[in-house]
Amino acid sequence: MIKFFKYHGTGNDFIMIDNRDKSFSSKDAKEKIKLLCDRHNGIGADGLILLEDSKKADCFMNYFNADGTQAEMCGNGVRCTAKFFIDQIKSKKVKQKEILIDTRAGIKKVICEKDGSFSVNMGLPVFSHADFPDDSLSFHEILFKFVSMGNPHAVGFVKNTSFVDISNIGPKIENDFHFPNKINIEFVEKVKDNHFKVKVWERGSGATMACGTGACAVYAIILKDRVRQDLTQGEVTLEFPGGNLYLSENKEGEIILRGEAEYVFKGEVVL
Numbered sequence: 001m002i003k004f005f006k007y008h009g010t011g012n013d014f015i016m017i018d019n020r021d022k023s024f025s026s027k028d029a030k031e032k033i034k035l036l037c038d039r040h041n042g043i044g045a046d047g048l049i050l051l052e053d054s055k056k057a058d059c060f061m062n063y064f065n066a067d068g069t070q071a072e073m074c075g076n077g078v079r080c081t082a083k084f085f086i087d088q089i090k091s092k093k094v095k096q097k098e099i100l101i102d103t104r105a106g107i108k109k110v111i112c113e114k115d116g117s118f119s120v121n122m123g124l125p126v127f128s129h130a131d132f133p134d135d136s137l138s139f140h141e142i143l144f145k146f147v148s149m150g151n152p153h154a155v156g157f158v159k160n161t162s163f164v165d166i167s168n169i170g171p172k173i174e175n176d177f178h179f180p181n182k183i184n185i186e187f188v189e190k191v192k193d194n195h196f197k198v199k200v201w202e203r204g205s206g207a208t209m210a211c212g213t214g215a216c217a218v219y220a221i222i223l224k225d226r227v228r229q230d231l232t233q234g235e236v237t238l239e240f241p242g243g244n245l246y247l248s249e250n251k252e253g254e255i256i257l258r259g260e261a262e263y264v265f266k267g268e269v270v271l
Helices: 029-037 075-088 166-174 212-224
Strands: 002-009 012-018 047-052 059-065 098-103 106-112 118-123 136-139 142-148 152-157 184-192 195-202 206-208 236-240 243-249 255-259 262-269
Touching (some): 002 075, 029 047, 047 075, 059 075, 136 152, 142 212, 152 212, 166 184, 184 212, 212 236, 212 255
Antiparallel strands (some): 002 012, 047 059, 106 118, 118 255, 136 142, 142 152, 184 195, 195 206
């Protein structure tokens, strides 16, 4: 019997398990995670996060996609991990406003803001990586540019995201031979200055309500094309099907992601 908790960040939902006691066994982990994340035969989620101990930070976010594969980073997941840590781990540590979370993409500092939202320094974008071509490619008459935020993303601008058949196009680009480790895809529509709509297809999870690293990837590409996008000062709003995420950068050029993290419910499941 495993206790679990359900959280979401802008509709991007996760099964959270306190695994500091190693109660969630690694044996057949991929099949168990696929079953738990199944929305018909399991709990249902975009991914599963094991909260584990870390020698370098307050905790380690052991993140898995819905298909059971490991992922390097998840922007919405790291905020939910911070919220889960605050809600469930009763210690003096949780009274502080800053939480250090160890991930496969390095340590991330998450700050609990006064309005209850969480912001996290997602680091510098990487525009040249073995996970994707150096420049750009066109798929389905859409020009995509590439960036890594700890995991690879293809970002393409369209006139209207409503006309994008993401369930058809998404898996084709995800599994294209140009991407040795598959790739996440974002379709972006400019609404007005500093406001964009985004549809996302996540590798290993499919179409999701939002994506934190995807939001950072979109923002990174927008910054590279700042003149054409006519950005003004302040946060940029990215409107996902599940709600808004807010992006900015610090003096070092690191991307700051801000958004909600919400508790949904808890329960027990037999594995």
